[in-house]
Amino acid sequence: SGLVLRASRAVPGLLPAPAGAPADVELWLNDEPPWDDPPGEITALVHTSPYRMEGRPTLEVVEMDHGRWFRMTFFDDIEFDVDGAGRRVRGRWADYQTLADASTYLLGPVLGFVLRRRGVTGLHASAVAVDGRAVAMVGPAGAGKSTTAAAFARLGFPVLSDDFVVLEEEGERILARPSYPIIRLWTESARLLYGGSDELPVLAPGWQKRYVDLEAHGYDFVTEPMELAAIYLFHGRRDDPDAPRAEPLPMSEAVVTLAAQTNATFLMTREMRAAEFAFLGRLVRCVPVRRLHPHASPERLDELTGVIVEDCRALRRAGR
Helix, strand or coil: CCCCEEEEECCCCCCCCCCCCCCCEEEECCCCCCCCCCCEEEEEEEEEECEEECCCCCCCEEEEECCCCCEECCCCEEEEEEEECCCCCCEEECCCCCCHHHHHHHHHHHHHHHHHCCCCCCECCCEEEEECCEEECCCCCCHHHHHHHHHHHHHCEEEEHHHHHHHHCCEEEEEECCCHHHEEEEEHHHHHCCCCCCCCCCCCCCCCEEEEEECCCCCCCCCCCCEEEEEECCCCCEECCCCCEEEEHHHHHHHHHCCCCCCCEEEEHHHHHHHHHHHHHHHHHHCCCEEEECCCCCHHHHHHHHHHHHHHHHHHHHCC
16 A cells, blocks of 8 residues: 554564654554544444445444544444544454454555545556556456456566555656555455465455465565556456457546546545546546456456456557
8 A cells, every 4th residue: 555554463464664664554453542532422424335244234434523533333343443634543353353354454445544534546456567567457346356466476477456556646657556465365266266265365264255475375576666557447247259358448438437446435525536536637648548358257367367468568569
């Protein structure tokens, strides 16, 4: 995410920060923080997820003290309090739950929420490096982003991020920031890539998702921001003879589609949304956005990675 975190406990999957690096965010994980301004009364309901597990919304977000704090409560009662500036986070969970359970939320929706509070735009995407530049693969949950990123890793391409990519402007360039050296996979993807789901550890006890530790597998992980060369939007699997394939996407359509794949959109005010659309407009003017049609057969995953690589190289030859 590009953030330096100071945590009361070591978070599984995160790399140690450089010695002496100033912290962007303080994390207190089932420990009592020394803050003298704890959250107070609930003042508004911000978001209730339409998705349910065990009969409950997967996530509910409330505002506390008129925006001084926010509380994120997941269906299993793991909670995170985030201050309005996105600089302090406190997580709480029951004795029968673990730090690994909480980390599955922390490394996804919670840090996405923190970034939104800090005014940072990110995409629901995985990113890999092709010829020294970043390539982002964008799509909703289940589109195949992580599976494709893992396939790239197995082919020797460095990985920047899984599931969420933080973007920043540097002059006329857009940079993608690396996150953490883990790729999370559903059981079916683990079987496809590794011959059996038991070959990969589960994220946490009771979870179906498993994870690939990039360093343990000897895969390359990028640790510095990298220029973004192209964005590929997953557009649904097809059984057509010409799939997989990539094709251009009009800028206007690209902006609207990307806006639906940014982080914590439920937090956004009208002013925040206007600023984000302006950023996305600049993004699509300097970074090619392509519609990606994977083949319906998962056995053709290597063809998909090949299409992305060749398309990306063709764009570079064309001066994009």
